Amino acid sequence: MKIKTICCIGAGYVGGPTMAVIAQKCPHIKVTVVDVNASRIAAWNDNDLNNLPVFEPGLDSIVKEARGRNLFFSTNIDQAIEEADMIFISVNTPTKTYGKGKGMAADLKYIELCARQIAKVAKQDKIVVEKSTLPVRTASAIKNILDNTGNGVQFQILSNPEFLAEGTAVQDLLNPDRVLIGGDTTKEGQAAIQTLVDIYANWVPKERILTTNVWSSELSKLTANAFLAQRVSSINAMSEICEKSGADIDEVARAIGMDSRIGPKFLKASVGFGGSCFQKDILNLVYIAKTYGLNEVADYWEQVILMNDHQKNRFSDNIVSTLYNTVSGKKIAFLGWAFKKDTNDTRESPAIKVAYNLLNEQANIAVYDPKVVAERMYADLDYLNTRTEAVNRSLLTVDTDPYLVTKDAHAIAVLTEWDEFKYYDWQRIYDSMHKPAFIFDGRGILDKKALEKIGFVCYTIGKGS
Numbered sequence: 001m002k003i004k005t006i007c008c009i010g011a012g013y014v015g016g017p018t019m020a021v022i023a024q025k026c027p028h029i030k031v032t033v034v035d036v037n038a039s040r041i042a043a044w045n046d047n048d049l050n051n052l053p054v055f056e057p058g059l060d061s062i063v064k065e066a067r068g069r070n071l072f073f074s075t076n077i078d079q080a081i082e083e084a085d086m087i088f089i090s091v092n093t094p095t096k097t098y099g100k101g102k103g104m105a106a107d108l109k110y111i112e113l114c115a116r117q118i119a120k121v122a123k124q125d126k127i128v129v130e131k132s133t134l135p136v137r138t139a140s141a142i143k144n145i146l147d148n149t150g151n152g153v154q155f156q157i158l159s160n161p162e163f164l165a166e167g168t169a170v171q172d173l174l175n176p177d178r179v180l181i182g183g184d185t186t187k188e189g190q191a192a193i194q195t196l197v198d199i200y201a202n203w204v205p206k207e208r209i210l211t212t213n214v215w216s217s218e219l220s221k222l223t224a225n226a227f228l229a230q231r232v233s234s235i236n237a238m239s240e241i242c243e244k245s246g247a248d249i250d251e252v253a254r255a256i257g258m259d260s261r262i263g264p265k266f267l268k269a270s271v272g273f274g275g276s277c278f279q280k281d282i283l284n285l286v287y288i289a290k291t292y293g294l295n296e297v298a299d300y301w302e303q304v305i306l307m308n309d310h311q312k313n314r315f316s317d318n319i320v321s322t323l324y325n326t327v328s329g330k331k332i333a334f335l336g337w338a339f340k341k342d343t344n345d346t347r348e349s350p351a352i353k354v355a356y357n358l359l360n361e362q363a364n365i366a367v368y369d370p371k372v373v374a375e376r377m378y379a380d381l382d383y384l385n386t387r388t389e390a391v392n393r394s395l396l397t398v399d400t401d402p403y404l405v406t407k408d409a410h411a412i413a414v415l416t417e418w419d420e421f422k423y424y425d426w427q428r429i430y431d432s433m434h435k436p437a438f439i440f441d442g443r444g445i446l447d448k449k450a451l452e453k454i455g456f457v458c459y460t461i462g463k464g465s
């Protein structure tokens with residue numbers, strides 16, 4: 001089957017960039033991205049490319065090239081489903097906040113709504129592609145819903161998990177380590193797999209397109225994220241030993257990373273991992289293990305999250321104890337709010353937890369982030385439901401000038417590894433702060449020696465004093 005029309009349900013961090021790249025690389029395919037969120041769709045259609053709802057380096061020029069040619073953003077979901085030969089489901093699958101599996105299982109209500117909508121609207125055979133990250137065996141639930149419509153339409157379900165990381169989404173999509181496609185082992189299933197392989201083959205070398213059965217594909221996505229997060233928790237666990245023992249975490253990471261079996265990537269100690277995926281997907285894995293009765297397996301993976309929580313808490317505890325056991329009424333400047341650099345995404349950002357802990361200690365927080373807007377930060381705090389919106393706005397202030405944010409501060413906390421932080425006029429910042437002037441570098445990006453020479457008292461994750 002040759003695909004002429006694609007629909008993607010969900011215009012978020014995955015749906016938007018993924019479809020923009022497919023549209024750019026396959027000008028012969030009409031790609032329509034749909035969403036229930038009208039303001040998000042409007043932002044994707046904004047003439048000013050600075051207003052796209054997702055910030056990713058390089059994304060604006062791809063959208064500029066393809067939008068209106070063969071890339072469209074729309075709220076008309078039914079029409080896009082009806083027209084499409086292939087439908088990607090790229091909606092959110094957050095951790096459940098209610099009922100059975102609350103706080104652990106993935107909430108599949110948006111996935112089910114999509115399946116039901118496809119079932120209702122489709123009048124001709126379609127390939128449905130799971131792009132969202134899903135628990136193993138979700139494809140069978142989707143297939144069940146689709147096969148029970150009674151209108152004779154045939155559906156093939158593929159699993160095609162997305163491995164892009166935010167901040168490097170465009171590069172990851174243009175040049176992926178691998179593309180994974182899982183499908184039925186039947187003749188029809190294999191044909192559907194080949195159809196999707198043919199789309200990616202427009203720009204991805206064939207040897208990097210991996211095909212498996214559906215369950216392996218679904219589980220590989222959770223496994224990849226669990227392994228990656230485990231590396232961060234492992235290096236963070238070692239960072240605490242470094243601080244006690246006088247070893248230096250960057251030197252340790254370099255030494256172990258040169259072992260080709262370990263490899264150098266993903267060994268940067270930090271204030272903790274954030275992002276919408278790691279915690280959610282590991283919790284989901286833990287839940288799956290528990291439902292199979294595999295309690296030791298569940299405990300093993302849960303420890304990755306517990307270590308991450310510990311890392312965030314010990315960072316804020318250290319700020320309080322270093323500032324003479326009280327931060328009440330003191331100004332603490334945050335550099336960074338995003339969960340990593342080069343993104344405006346703040347989901348599960350460690351900055352939120354550190355802010356929460358310090359606000360409980362009655363600190364005043366001032367934040368600068370080059371890409372995160374103030375309303376997003378307030379929404380993150382309000383979501384915690386611990387204070388009224390008005391109180392959150394009085395305790396946490398936001399400015400677009402880092403020099404104003406750090407002025408009169410007792411301490412600076414680096415929460416995101418934005419490159420620009422390295423190049424500030426640190427003497428000017430020092431001169432404007434209360435003394436002693438403390439810096440807590442939660443990302444290990446600043447030049448500790450140079451700062452100490454200026455007069456700062458520095459704490460860097462994984463480095464003893």
Ligand SMILES: NC(=O)c1ccc[n+]([C@@H]2O[C@H](COP(=O)([O-])OP(=O)(O)OC[C@H]3O[C@@H](n4cnc5c(N)ncnc54)[C@H](O)[C@@H]3O)[C@@H](O)[C@H]2O)c1
Nearest residue numbers: 010011012013014035036037091092093110113132133162
């Ligand atoms: N963010 C990432 O870096 C990343 C990477 C790989 C995989 N994933 C996975 O991809 C999926 C999507 O993640 P995201 O970050 O893009 O989420 P997101 O919240 O940014 O976007 C999801 C979009 O789906 C829309 N939506 C929900 N239900 C809908 C429905 N019934 N009809 C139409 N639109 C609907 C929402 O309005 C939202 O705009 C998740 O399963 C996630 O785990 C995310």
Ligand SMILES: O=c1ccn([C@@H]2O[C@H](COP(=O)(O)OP(=O)(O)O[C@H]3O[C@H](CO)[C@@H](O)[C@H](O)[C@H]3O)[C@@H](O)[C@H]2O)c(=O)[nH]1
Nearest residue numbers: 162163164165166232266267268270273274275277339340
């Ligand atoms: O050495 C490291 C590497 C990462 N991090 C932190 O870990 C978090 C996650 O970073 P990263 O994995 O780069 O970004 P994500 O966008 O969350 O991407 C992950 O989650 C996606 C969603 O499932 C997957 O598609 C990607 O493959 C996977 O890397 C961030 O807070 C980083 O600061 C560290 O602290 N140290």
